[in-house]
Amino acid sequence: MAGRRRWATEEILDAAAELLRTSDADTFSVRKLAAVLGTDSSSLYRHFRSKTELLRAVADRVLLAAVDGYRAEGDWKLRITALALRMRDAFGGQPQLAEVWGRYASSGTGSRLVMEEVLRALRDSGLPDEEIPLRYHRLAILIAALIASEAGAATVTPEEREQGMELFRVAVLGADPERFPSLAHFARDVRPLGVDRAAAFEEILAAQLTRIEAEAHAARPPA
Structure with missing residues (x-):
């Protein structure tokens, strides 16, 4: 008798992302995913130690898609804005995954690429190094909240919206x-x-970046 098929990590993530399009993080389970793949949960746990680790990996692929093709152009504010908008668009195409990212975050390559670019941009802003980790944290929370909120609204049906x-x-x-x-x-x-969320996203983000710019200016020694 032939043994069960061995699924590659990327195939598992593909199936998990597809399953999350029709469910959410609460109802998603490794057992359900295993059933979709026609295997048992133990075979998936060879790739991911827990449901949370699997969800983080799925969300990280969205971040990888967001940074794919990104170029660090313009001043530091333009770079952060461009990256945030790319992340918003990437999760907008998979709104169920925005909830996953907002709840579980990510620790994969996509996350590290985003962190690297935002931290580099904040250093270019002129903020003192000791202020950057806190500013990064506040900025990350803001962007994650805005993206999760906008993506959540996108999952509402026309009937529910009306x-x-x-x-x-x-x-x-x-x-x-x-x-x-x-x-x-x-x-x-x-x-x-639910109205005009895209413009609100950019305006709120711009206000936060303007605040950081003012803090950087105040921290510069007098000429």
Whole structure:
């Protein structure tokens, strides 16, 4: 009798990414993945020691795709912005994986390439070395949160989106002006969270980079 097929690591990751397109990190399991591949869980644990390690590897491939073809061009702010937008687009094509990345992060080559470029750009900003790890950490949290939020919105069905918009209109436009005076005042101009997210992403990121630029300027010794 022929033995079970031996799956290569990349084939396992391909199957895991496809399974995550129709599920999420909570319902995903190594057992389900093994069933898709027609094998047993123990054969997959030869490649990955745990579910978390497998999920991190899947997310890391998205980061690798984001940095593929990236060129460090322009000043440090343009470089970080370009890289963040490439990451947003990469996870936008696989929105379920954005949740995985936001929760489990990554420690693979893709992650290290992103970290290297962001840290290098922050050094070019003029920040003192002792300030860079903290600024990097805050920037990483911001970018991960923005990407996960935007990707999460992309998984909403048209029916769910329309239902949410209707509930928003009822809640906001119908707000009691005595109990919610500010909300009633701005009701016609307040936008739902699902609207104009791309522009909001860039604006929020730009504000953070401007803050870092101001800190770098303040840290420079007087001429």
